[in-house]
Amino acid sequence: xxxxxxxxxxxxxxxxxxxxxxxxxxxxxxxxxxxxxxxxxxxxxxxxxxxxxxxxxxxxxxxxxxxxxxxxxxxxxxxxxxxxxxxxxxxxxxxxxxxxxxxxxxxxxxxxxxxxxxxxxxxxxxxxxxxxxxxxxxxxxxxxxxxxxxxxxxxxxxxxxxxxxxxxxxxxxxxxxxxxxxxxxxxxxxxxxxxxxxxxxxxxxxxxxxxxxxxxxxxxxxxxxxxxxxxxxxxxxxxxxxxxxxxxxxxxxxxxxxxxxxxxxxxxxxxxxxxxxxxxxxxxxxxxxxxxxxxxxxxxxxxxxxxxxxxxxxxxxxxxxxxxxxxxxxxxxxxxxxxxxxxxxxxxxxxxxxxxxxxxxxxxxxxxxxxxxxxxxxxxxxxxxxxxxxxxxxxxxxxxxxxxxxxxxxxxxxxxxxxxxxxxxxxxxxxxxxxxxxxxxxxxxxxxxxxxxxxxxxxxxxxxxxxxxxxxxxxxxxxxxxxxxxxx
Numbered sequence: 442x443x444x445x446x447x448x449x450x451x452x453x454x455x456x457x458x459x460x461x462x463x464x465x466x467x468x469x470x471x472x473x474x475x476x477x478x479x480x481x482x483x484x485x486x487x488x489x490x491x492x493x494x495x496x497x498x499x500x501x502x503x504x505x506x507x508x509x510x511x512x513x514x515x516x517x518x519x520x521x522x523x524x525x526x527x528x529x530x531x532x533x534x535x536x537x538x539x540x541x542x543x544x545x546x547x548x549x550x551x552x553x554x555x556x557x558x559x560x561x562x563x564x565x566x567x568x569x570x571x572x573x574x575x576x577x578x579x580x581x582x583x584x585x586x587x588x589x590x591x592x593x594x595x596x597x598x599x600x601x602x603x604x605x606x607x608x609x610x611x612x613x614x615x616x617x618x619x620x621x622x623x624x625x626x627x628x629x630x631x632x633x634x635x636x637x638x639x640x641x642x643x644x645x646x647x648x649x650x651x652x653x654x655x656x657x658x659x660x661x662x663x664x665x666x667x668x669x670x671x672x673x674x675x676x677x678x679x680x681x682x683x684x685x686x687x688x689x690x691x692x693x694x695x696x697x698x699x700x701x702x703x704x705x706x707x708x709x710x711x712x713x714x715x716x717x718x719x720x721x722x723x724x725x726x727x728x729x730x731x732x733x734x735x736x737x738x739x740x741x742x743x744x745x746x747x748x749x750x751x752x753x754x755x756x757x758x759x760x761x762x763x764x765x766x767x768x769x770x771x772x773x774x775x776x777x778x779x780x781x782x783x784x785x786x787x788x789x790x791x792x793x794x795x796x797x798x799x800x801x802x803x804x805x806x807x808x809x810x811x812x813x814x815x816x817x818x819x820x821x822x823x824x825x826x827x828x829x830x831x832x833x834x835x836x837x838x839x840x841x842x843x844x845x846x847x848x849x850x851x852x853x854x855x856x857x858x859x860x861x862x863x864x865x866x867x868x869x870x871x872x873x874x875x876x877x878x879x880x881x882x883x884x885x886x887x888x889x890x891x892x893x894x895x896x897x898x899x900x901x902x903x904x905x906x907x908x909x910x911x912x913x914x915x916x917x918x919x920x921x922x923x924x925x926x927x928x929x
Contacts, residue, residue, distance in 0.1 A: 475847040476800050478811050479828070480520065481835030484509045486527045487516050488840040490830040492544025493763075493818040495553070498857070498868055499575055500895030502828060502843075503553060505541040509840060514539030514560065517553075517573060520843065528577035536560055537581040538569035543606070544817070548598050549857050549868060550625055551575070554582075556593035556606060567591035567611060570604075570623055582627035587611040589631045590619035595649035595709055597658075599684070600860050600928070605632075605658060607647035612636070617645035617665065620658070620682055632686030641665035643690050644678035649709020649764070651718075653739060654926065658682045659691075659718055661706035670695035676704040677722070679737055691741030700725030702745055703733035708764035708818065710737075713792075714924060719746075719773060721761040726750070731759035731780065734773070734790055746794035755780035757798055758788060762816040766827070769853050769922045774799075774827060776815035784813035787829070787846055800846060802831065809834035812842035821922070823871045825850035854897075854912055854919045860926035861901050867925075869897040869912065876915040882925060883908025901927060 482488055487506030494504045501521040510516035512531035519526045530537050538557025545555040553573040561569040561584030568591055570583040585591050591611030596604050604623050612619040617636025623629045636645045644662030652658050662678045670676040676695035682688040695704045703722030710720040718737050726733040731750025737743040750759045758777030766774045777786045781801030790796045803809035812831030819829045827846040835842040854871040861867060869880070869889075874897055880889040882905035889899035897912060910921040 474799060474849075475845075476811065477845045478835070478842050479845055480518075480525055480843040481810070481812075481837050482506060482509065482840035482842065483835075483837035484840050486510070486525070487518055488838075489515075489832050490518075490841045490843065491542055491816050491832050492830070494820050494828050494830065494843070495545050495547055496820065496822055496855075496870060497547050497553070497575055498551060498870060498896040499893065500872070501575070502822070503545050503547075504830065504843065505544050505555060506841070507540050507542050512536070512539070515541050515557070517541070517545065517555070517577070519575075519577075526577070528573070528579075530557060530571070530579065531560065535579070535581075537571040537579045539566070543593055543595050545573070546596050546598055546604075547857060548604070548625060549602060549866065551868075552625070554596055554598075554604055554625075556596055558592040558594070558609075561585060565591075568593050568608070570596070570606070570627075570629075572625070583623055583629045585611060587616075588613060589629070590621060591616070592618075594647070597649075597651055598858070599652050599658075600656070600858065605650055605652070607650055607660060609646045609648075609663075617641055618647050618662070620647065620650065620660070620686070620688070622684075633682060633688045635662065636665060640668045641675055642693075643688060644680055645675065647680075648707055650682070651710050651712060653712050653718070654716060655739065656684065657739075658684070659710050659712070659739065661709060661720060663705050663707055666690070666693040667695055670700060670704065672704070676700060676725070677706050679706070679710070679718075679720075679741070679743075681739065691739075692737060692743050694722065695725060699727075700730070701727045701748075702743060703735060704730075707762045711765055711767055713767050719765050719767070721764060721775065723760050723762055723778075729755065729759070731755060732761045732777070734761065734765070734775070734794075734796075747790055747796050749777060750780060756801075757781075757796060758786035763818040766819045766821060768821050768827075769825070769850055774819050774821075776817070776819065776829060778814050778816050784809060784834070785815050785831070787815070787819070787827075789848070799848060803834060809839070810836050812844055821850065823853055823855055825852045852919060853922045854910065855922050856910060856925055859923055860928055862928045863901050863903050863905060865901050867899050867901060869899065869910065869921075870895060871897070871912070871914075871919060873916060874912065874914055877912050878915075879913045881911050882906070882927070883910075901925075
């Protein structure tokens with residue numbers, strides 16, 4: 442992408458120098474970091490990687506591109522030490538969808554599941570839910586027909602193995618979107634259609650959902666709610682929905698002039714270990730409408746932790762389109778789509794709201810080979826490294842990148858489900874697990890096998906209680922990044 446056709450304008454150069462000095466000063470206060478561009482997309486292997494990555498049980502990272510690939514409708518890619526592989530969702534036959542913006546999740550049964558906003562077997566091409574084996578074999582599970590939703594945006598696996606997700610359009614009431622449940626075999630149920638009343642007080646355009654420790658699901662809508670906020674479609678909501686589909690709006694954004702609490706949450710929520718939910722808004726806030734980071738209780742009490750664009754020239758970032766990562770050090774990590782040096786940032790924020798800019802795109806002002814404009818949530822690999830994507834930039838055709846950022850986080854283990862009853866099967870992901878000598882659930886020993894260096898299979902032992910899982914490997918002890926809840 443061409444940045445400058447001629448000599449730099451003096452005003453542009455002054456702004457650039459100011460941003461560089463501000464960023465350098467902030468970096469001097471942070472621990473040593475290593476930023477790497479892992480993959481640059483070129484269109485043929487994909488374009489616009491706008492969804493979060495996921496770490497598979499085989500140790501590979503998986504992701505999706507919205508467009509590009511063989512069909513032009515996006516693909517799934519796999520990153521491993523052996524290299525990168527792309528899988529087409531829509532080959533000459535057996536197309537399972539187009540434009541998979543929702544990314545992938547790996548379920549406890551070992552399969553990967555994803556959603557595509559277009560394609561499918563129904564007229565109108567309203568999107569699909571599909572299953573994929575780790576080596577790239579696809580199965581179409583559901584084609585949306587608008588009445589049951591359209592343009593699916595996110596999936597999550599619930600306790601018990603069913604998948605829950607949202608669509609940003611379609612439904613029974615004119616297109617406000619839906620919440621749905623689908624079993625791993627494809628049994629589909631619409632749980633809620635948004636915008637059942639005039640002005641959509643229950644919200645419209647849901648971004649994602651997460652299952653809370655109480656068993657209910659929590660999510661956000663980009664629109665709906667308060668239509669007197671300056672946006673005739675509303676400024677968004679936070680909702681709670683039971684597994685059976687009973688929905689309650691627990692917060693409506695921008696009830697105050699100027700939207701100091703934020704506006705238009707563009708991503709879903711996460712729940713931290715203390716039980717509170719955390720998220721971002723793409724706009725609003727107390728300064729410059731650069732978006733916010735917020736905390737909200739399950740009862741609906743919201744606290745704005747940070748408002749972006751509070752520093753000169755938005756050097757702290759602006760427009761956080763992605764959700765947050767709650768990392769093993771107890772802090773939250775995320776990205777902004779713009780701001781920083783102009784093309785987005787990676788940031789860390791403490792639970793009390795102290796924000797540090799860790800990386801600013803693009804430091805090479807004549808090409809952005811490292812990528813630009815990140816819009817997906819970060820993940821923390823079990824090696825302690827952060828991974829993310831940018832929607833554009835890179836070495837080839839400005840088609841986006843995958844990047845890594847090391848900030849001193851330590852290796853850990855991760856379970857593919859965070860809850861289960863005694864006797865339930867549990868997969869534990871990690872690195873260099875061969876030779877593991879013990880596995881324990883909050884101190885209670887468990888029987889286990891190590892089928893690969895990246896995964897341990899075990900079952901919840903009798904007598905186990907809620908708490909961290911620990912494994913002892915030849916290199917030392919590793920703890921889980923989150924407590925495992927033993928269900929009654």
